[in-house]
Amino acid sequence: MKYKIPRGTYDIFPKDSARWHHVIDTFRRVAQSFGYEEITTPIFEMAEVFERSSGESSDVVQKEMYRFQDQKGRSFALRPEGTAGVVRAYVENHLDRVGGKSKFYYIGPMFRYDRPQAGRYRQFYQYGIEFIGSNNPYYDAEVIALEMQFLAELGLKNVSLEINSVGCAQCSEDYDEALRAYYKPHMDGLCPDCQKRYHVRPRRLQDCKAAYCRTLKAAAPSQLDYLDQDCKEHFTQVKSYLDQMDVKYQVNPGIVRGLDYYTNTAFELIVDALGAQNSIAGGGRYNSLISQFGGKDTAAIGFAGGFERLLLALEKEGIAGYEPIKPRVYLIGIGEAVRAMAIEYLSKLRKDGIYVEYNPDKSSFRAQMKAADASGARYALIIGEDELAAKMPTLKDLESSQQHSVDYRQLLDILN
Ligand SMILES: [Zn+2]
Ligand SMILES: [Zn+2]
Known part of the structure; x- marks a missing residue:
């Protein structure tokens, strides 16, 4: 055989398409019932769009982004995630000046040069929600409730919601100081990546999979102890709305998310049966991202989920069989x-x-x-x-x- 599919990608044959469509249709229906409308942005953008949003020191930008130059030598990248493109479109079309609330959902392929493994691909498909235009904690709860309802309507049962607050820029600076103080005596034992992270973005140390770095995580200070009054109150309100919406959650101070732009609420959906790659969706607030893109200071929150792991999770619970359509x-x-x-x-x-x-x-x-x-x-x-x-x-x-x-x-x- 002469031609092979690129590593980390896959074909979707008709027998699997029925399952895909079921998942996509369910997501659209639930998103629409919450008042969200579809936005579609290009699969490639100026590389800067992602460098700006994800943070130049992030693993995504440093190691995983597919970059290329076009015929005129301009630098582009295949999108590694969906939020940056939506925010670019939002600011470019002056929606920040119009004001009001924007409620978007999107569905499409993303690209990361990563080591392929179960449920992890180089071209992978995400669905996501972006709510832009308010810092009201009600909306944090709304986007979380939307995701939970979507999973419930698919029939997924063994999924847990973990939430955290990473605070605003001010609280996270205080927290970074506390982390540096904590890690300083262990400096020599840290892996080379973490020695860099220590200076640039110490909270990234908690994501590290290296053996010694991992042992330090448990006793590290928690962001929740370094929230100012406003951020504490915001988090309390989010939890209270979730209670009222009957959404079950656990607070996990270890949820920090891999991207730089998160502020305040951060959350992840975990399916234990999936093993090491057990997160099927996640998101959080990104109140400073719109202004970083040159827009008016505008609060926002969103999440993204991956189809591949979601389908694996459904399979593990025996929710896989969708009958092919028969001729009439x-x-x-x-x-x-x-x-x-x-x-x-x-x-x-x-x-x-x-x-x-x-x-x-x-x-x-x-x-x-x-x-x-x-x-x-x-x-x-x-x-x-x-x-x-x-x-x-x-x-x-x-x-x-x-x-x-x-x-x-x-x-x-x-x-x-
Ligand atoms: Zn704060
Ligand atoms: Zn490390």
Whole structure:
């Protein structure tokens, strides 16, 4: 075989497409019921868009971004996540000046050069929500409740919501100081990455998977002890709204998220059955991102979830089987003489939205009846020389085996 699919990507064949569509349709329906509308942005942007939003020191920008130059030498990147493009579009179209509230959802492929493993790909698909235009903690709870309802409607049961507050810029500075003080005596034991993180963004130390760095995480100071009054109150309100919406959660001070732009609320959805890659969705507030993009200071919150791990989680709970769609009617045309009439019915029924199956390669009536049964169709529409002469086809109910001739109106009535 000469050609191979790129590592970390996959094909979606029809048997899996039905599951995909079920998930996507459910997400759209739930998002719409919360008043969110779809936005679609390009899969590549100026590389700066992501460097600005994710933070130049982040792993995403440093190691995982697919960068390329176009024919004029301009630097672009395939999007590693969805929020930056939405914020770029929001600011570029002056929605910050219009004010008010913007409620977006998106669905599409993202790209990260990462080591492929179960549920982790280089081209992966995300669905996400962005709410822009208010710092009211009600909206933190709203986007979380939306995600929880989506998962509930898919039937996913063993999923837990973990929430945290990473504070505003001021609180996180205080927290960074506390972290530096904590890690300082351990400096020599830290991995080389963390020695850099220590200076730039000490909270990243808590994401580190290196053995020694991990042992230090448990006793590290918690952001929750370094929240100022406003941020504390915001977090309390978020929890209170979640209680009122009957959304169950656990507070986990370890949720820090990998991107620089989060402020205040941060959350993750965990499915333990998935093992090491157990986070299926996550998000948080990003109150400073719009202004970093040159827009008016505007508060925002959002989340993104990955389809691959979600589908794995559904499979683990036995919620995987979506029946392929069966034809409503199987058209059997016998002989060259009737071909024109057969094709006429085939085209008319399809235009009227009926799923008709037809196989011009099978010649004998027996072979065609066998194919009709195998297709799972409820009816067979038979056109032979008698039907041609009468200008009326025969409709056979494959369940009851009864058959009679029908004109087109009767046929449509029965099939609809
Ligand atoms: Zn604060
Ligand atoms: Zn480390």
